[in-house]
Amino acid sequence: QVQFVESGGGLVQAGGSLRLSCEVSASTLRIVTIGWYRQAPGESRELVALLSEDGSANYADSVKGRFTISRDYVKDTVYLQMNSLKPEDTAVYYCNANSYSRSFWGQGTQVTVSS
Numbered sequence: 001q002v003q004f005v006e007s008g009g010g011l012v013q014a015g016g017s018l019r020l021s022c023e024v025s026a027s028t029l030r031i032v033t034i035g036w037y038r039q040a041p042g043e044s045r046e047l048v049a050l051l052s053e054d055g056s057a058n059y060a061d062s063v064k065g066r067f068t069i070s071r072d073y074v075k076d077t078v079y080l081q082m083n084s085l086k087p088e089d090t091a092v093y094y095c096n097a098n099s100y101s102r103s104f105w106g107q108g109t110q111v112t113v114s115s
Contacts, residue, residue, distance in 0.1 A: 002026045002104035004095050009109030012085055016113070020080040022095035022106055033098045035069055036080045038091035038111075048093065049080060085113045
């Protein structure tokens, strides 16, 4: 029902920036929240940033002030601008979209921050 095309991951030095993109095709399904999670090796998947239908955004404390989530409704794409990256931001980043009853996940894109 929902298809994702994620891009933008890669290797960057500490202090650098990356922008992740996720094009979402949801057909007629109503998406009520959309955003990004991440999972580091040996860790649980955690919320990074989530955007609600009303435009409000929720961020993990660890990324507040450094990451910005945005959405282009014309392109059906959600972005995560990541600035001042730290080695602890290294993880696989997953695009996430939620209807009222189901959660959908992208395939993930690797972000590696070197010190």
